[in-house]
Amino acid sequence: MEYVKKDLGSYNLHLIKTNQFKTITVRIAFRSPVVKEEITLRNVLCDMFLQSSSKYPSKRELTIEAQELYAADIQTNNSRFGNYNNLDIYLSVLHDKYTEEGNFKKALKFLNEIVFHPDVYAKKFSSEKLEIVKSTMRSILSSLKEDGASYSLLRLFEVMDKDRVSSYRMVGYLEDLDKVTPESLYQYYQKVICSDIVDVFVIGDIDFKEITKMIREVVPIKTVKRKRIPYLLADIKPRARKMVVKEKIDTAQSKLAIGCRCYGLSSYERNYALTLYNVILGGSGDSKLFKEVREKNSLCYVINSVPNKLDHLVLIRAGIDKENYSRALELIEKELQDMRKGIFSDEDIKIAKEYFCTALDEVLDSPNRILDNYYMMELLGTDDLEEKRRKIMEVSKTDIIKVAKKIKMDTVFLLEGDSHEEN
Numbered sequence: 001m002e003y004v005k006k007d008l009g010s011y012n013l014h015l016i017k018t019n020q021f022k023t024i025t026v027r028i029a030f031r032s033p034v035v036k037e038e039i040t041l042r043n044v045l046c047d048m049f050l051q052s053s054s055k056y057p058s059k060r061e062l063t064i065e066a067q068e069l070y071a072a073d074i075q076t077n078n079s080r081f082g083n084y085n086n087l088d089i090y091l092s093v094l095h096d097k098y099t100e101e102g103n104f105k106k107a108l109k110f111l112n113e114i115v116f117h118p119d120v121y122a123k124k125f126s127s128e129k130l131e132i133v134k135s136t137m138r139s140i141l142s143s144l145k146e147d148g149a150s151y152s153l154l155r156l157f158e159v160m161d162k163d164r165v166s167s168y169r170m171v172g173y174l175e176d177l178d179k180v181t182p183e184s185l186y187q188y189y190q191k192v193i194c195s196d197i198v199d200v201f202v203i204g205d206i207d208f209k210e211i212t213k214m215i216r217e218v219v220p221i222k223t224v225k226r227k228r229i230p231y232l233l234a235d236i237k238p239r240a241r242k243m244v245v246k247e248k249i250d251t252a253q254s255k256l257a258i259g260c261r262c263y264g265l266s267s268y269e270r271n272y273a274l275t276l277y278n279v280i281l282g283g284s285g286d287s288k289l290f291k292e293v294r295e296k297n298s299l300c301y302v303i304n305s306v307p308n309k310l311d312h313l314v315l316i317r318a319g320i321d322k323e324n325y326s327r328a329l330e331l332i333e334k335e336l337q338d339m340r341k342g343i344f345s346d347e348d349i350k351i352a353k354e355y356f357c358t359a360l361d362e363v364l365d366s367p368n369r370i371l372d373n374y375y376m377m378e379l380l381g382t383d384d385l386e387e388k389r390r391k392i393m394e395v396s397k398t399d400i401i402k403v404a405k406k407i408k409m410d411t412v413f414l415l416e417g418d419s420h421e422e423n
Helices: 036-048 059-068 103-116 127-142 148-160 182-195 208-218 267-281 288-296 322-341 346-363 367-380 385-394 397-404
Strands: 002-007 012-017 023-033 073-081 084-094 197-204 243-249 254-262 302-308 313-320 407-417
Touching (some): 012 208, 023 182, 023 367, 036 182, 059 103, 084 103, 127 182, 148 254, 148 407, 197 208, 254 322, 267 288, 267 302, 267 313, 267 397, 288 302, 288 322, 313 322
Parallel strands (some): 012 197, 243 407
Antiparallel strands (some): 023 197, 254 407, 302 313
């Protein structure tokens, strides 16, 4: 695998040459600081890209053209990355050697039509298409509580830090959705194109010189932008005493979401020791939380933990019966304390390192995962895969304990079910 980064002035072009895949994948990544009032607009815009374009004024015509390009796949995604809001557009298309000469170039022009020539007339997006998107989004936003696991995590963030970027609902807000008009959406689209920081990634069996020329032609962004704020949120101390918030819901199973603050971690600790800490605590089927809370004591249906490194958090989630809440929380706190005391074995560390290395191997099986890895290298200066593998193997038990002592339970949110269901 060969990697080249080119500064094209208004955006960076990242080229990864590999013959491992039959496809060529392109990712145009727009990012800007998160603005709460713009989250819903950005989500609407993300979905509007796949509704129509100036040349293909219906979703049906977009689909037909994609099929003509040997089933080219175009996807969009909007997400938060620390202090930034990322809007990504992906194109995946078979290499010309498996289709016909010039097919990839046609696919790039198709991508250009969707992103840079939207279905706009008189500086307004199509009202008809906008209503389709808004209707779908309205349905999603009106039914957030139906997914208890996601809703409990969303509420945890809100009660934990109500004024912090992490508390914003990245799915959007109903009150803001009602304000989106064809005119306001077009104005926001112009802002994204002119103001967002942009990176373009291409991975496949490619010629660097030829691809650079093609990308210059289909990504006509001219404005030079620079990073404005850090990606990592501010590192803040945990509460002296944990905060507990409960909310009732009409369902059998209760959802427990716990936010643990990681305070004062170094870059090495955050990227490596914290990773192993989490795998041992609750990040795998061999974890302490899974064995103790679920298997040994049968207090939950499911339990796991995940590090949210840019927010300086470890998140613990469990599905429980409400009668088991106090005992489950007690055991979770005990496991956190045991990690601080070093009550885990060398075998636990060995298994966690194997788990991490397997995950690294799996990155190489997917073009999008490879692109994600290079994106993290670009934004955060993280290490490449081989360096990650080397450094993770150097993490000691002392390193993990040191990290464990910097992690404290801060906020507990219980989405409490009203009825009981047998485990």
